[in-house]
Amino acid sequence: MTPDPAEDAQLIAAFEPALRALLPAPGEPVHAETLLALCLAEGLLEVLQWAQEGTGADPAASMWLAALRWHRVVTGSFPAGAPEPPPRPTDHACQLILDSGSLQLLPHSAESSLTGLRTALSRPTPIGSPAQPAQPDIQYDDALQRVIPISLVPYVAAPMKQDWAAQALCLTHGHPELVAEARRGALRTPEIRDPGPRQELLSVVVEDLAHRWRDATKPASR
Structure with missing residues (x-):
């Protein structure tokens, strides 16, 4: 695959507004899948940071660890x-915001992915995969939020991003139509539009994440 510097720059620039658009408006509760998307973005950032230092990292493992961190955010353990x-x-930061009472979790929005993650953990190979996904019969479109940060990773070939998206979905869900949509979404740059005011503390979290994302994706460091 021939690198496309202009396309990579577009993805990097779209990262912050695309994640900010996921956030709730002031005073509204946050969907648990939004927090999972943010945690997953942090996991992908770790992969980029390792690559920047010349060290390989396993994206599937990083996303799985991100899902475990998310479990702690929404359940406390x-x-x-x-x-x-x-x-x-x-x-x-998300844990502190929820613990402070400044933000409420949308009721029941974590249940489907928590069930899927625990189902995967009960197996000999706990990291869900397209070959052995968690909850293969469950169609849960909200889980597709986690594909957005994957679609914005620069310097990665399209087939690999599609594989990452499938792996991310299959951590908790494996319905064939859902996985197929995740693979398509990995190649779709989110439409950037002004969503209006967003929850203030989560906006700061996204701003910090985006700052570190830009540092890890500077062209000069590749």
Whole structure:
């Protein structure tokens, strides 16, 4: 695949507004899948930071650890028997915001993905994969939010991004139509539009995440 500097620059520029558009308006509760998308973006950032330093990282493992961190954000603890990765800035900040009472979680919005994650953890190979997805019969479109940060990763070939999207979905859900849509979404740059005012504290979280994302994707560092 021939690198396209202009396309990569467009993806980097779209990262912050695309994630900000996911956030709730002031005074509204946040969907748990929005927080999972932010945690997943932090996991992808870790992959980019390792690459910047010349060290390889496993994107599937990084996304799985991000999902475990998300579990702690929305429940207060890791799943029983699961690894307990140290916090990253985004999940740590989201945890503090929820714990402070400044933001409420949309009721029941975490249940489907929590069930899927726990189902995967009960298997000998706990990281969900397209070959052995969690909840293969469940169609849950809200889970597609987590594909948005994957679609905005620069310097990665399209087939690889599609594989990442499928892996991210199959951490919790594996309905064939849902996975197919995730693969399509990985190649779709989100339409950038002004969503209006967003929840203030989460906006700061996205701003910090985007700042570190830009640092990790500077062309001079590739």
